[in-house]
Amino acid sequence: MSTVLEGVEDRPFIPTEYVVRLARTPWEQAGYYALRREVFCTEQRVFADDDRDAIDEVAIPIIAAYCVAGMPDRIVGAVRIHEAEPGVWRGSRLAVHAGHRKLGRIGAELIRMAVSTAHGLGAMRFLAQVQEQNVLFFRRLYWKSLGAITLHGLPHHDMQADLSRYPAHGQEQTWLLRPQPRNRQVA
Numbered sequence: 773m774s775t776v777l778e779g780v781e782d783r784p785f786i787p788t789e790y791v792v793r794l795a796r797t798p799w800e801q802a803g804y805y806a807l808r809r810e811v812f813c814t815e816q817r818v819f820a821d822d823d824r825d826a827i828d829e830v831a832i833p834i835i836a837a838y839c840v841a842g843m844p845d846r847i848v849g850a851v852r853i854h855e856a857e858p859g860v861w862r863g864s865r866l867a868v869h870a871g872h873r874k875l876g877r878i879g880a881e882l883i884r885m886a887v888s889t890a891h892g893l894g895a896m897r898f899l900a901q902v903q904e905q906n907v908l909f910f911r912r913l914y915w916k917s918l919g920a921i922t923l924h925g926l927p928h929h930d931m932q933a934d935l936s937r938y939p940a941h942g943q944e945q946t947w948l949l950r951p952q953p954r955n956r957q958v959a
């Protein structure tokens with residue numbers, strides 16, 4: 773091994789660019805469902821084999837992917853939105869791949885894309901059922917709890933977004949550049 777490359781093989785690959793967009797293509801939708809299965813079935817065991825339900829037939833899927841050479845390479849984030857009743861939208865199945873959490877603002881940007889997209893489509897209220905361990909995360913993003921509930925046998929909170937913090941938009945995608953973990957040294 774040359775001196776120039778010393779240590780390089782141990783350095784983790786840290787993407788510097790992520791795109792957050794409405795999932796339109798078969799590749800994006802396959803990655804979206806695969807990530808949901810990985811997080812909600814394999815990791816959290818909330819569902820046995822598949823977490824799909826009837827909402828998927830009407831929901832708008834949103835993904836985050838990291839990019840290599842400017843091209844989306846792997847789906848590492850997911851969320852879906854749907855209009856549950858006129859003017860009332862809901863977000864669900866928010867997930868970031870375990871290796872890409874707290875790297876920057878991938879989860880927060882998925883929420884921003886979800887709520888601002890729904891706002892642009894006429895949402896007057898935006899709600900989600902949030903796992904208890906994530907209530908603080910949502911509070912920091914201008915959501916309030918409407919009360920504690922039990923869902924899938926697990927403690928959750930019904931939560932509502934402050935729409936004044938999520939201006940309506942109709943953007944297809946947004947970009948996150950260089951979200952970096954604070955505890956890693958990157959050249």
Ligand SMILES: CC(C)(COP(=O)(O)OP(=O)(O)OC[C@H]1O[C@@H](n2cnc3c(N)ncnc32)[C@H](O)[C@@H]1OP(=O)(O)O)[C@@H](O)C(=O)NCCC(=O)NCCS
Nearest residue numbers: 866867868873874875876877878879880902903905906909
């Ligand atoms: C919850 C989840 C989506 C957060 O995604 P993430 O990409 O790690 O979140 P971000 O990096 O955007 O976090 C933004 C900020 O919130 C903080 N944060 C993240 N998760 C948090 C939590 N559960 N509680 C409190 N703060 C949290 C981050 O440290 C970061 O803080 P900073 O702005 O001071 O740096 C992710 O942990 C996840 O997918 N978990 C498993 C599935 C799940 O629980 N889904 C949600 C169901 S309600």
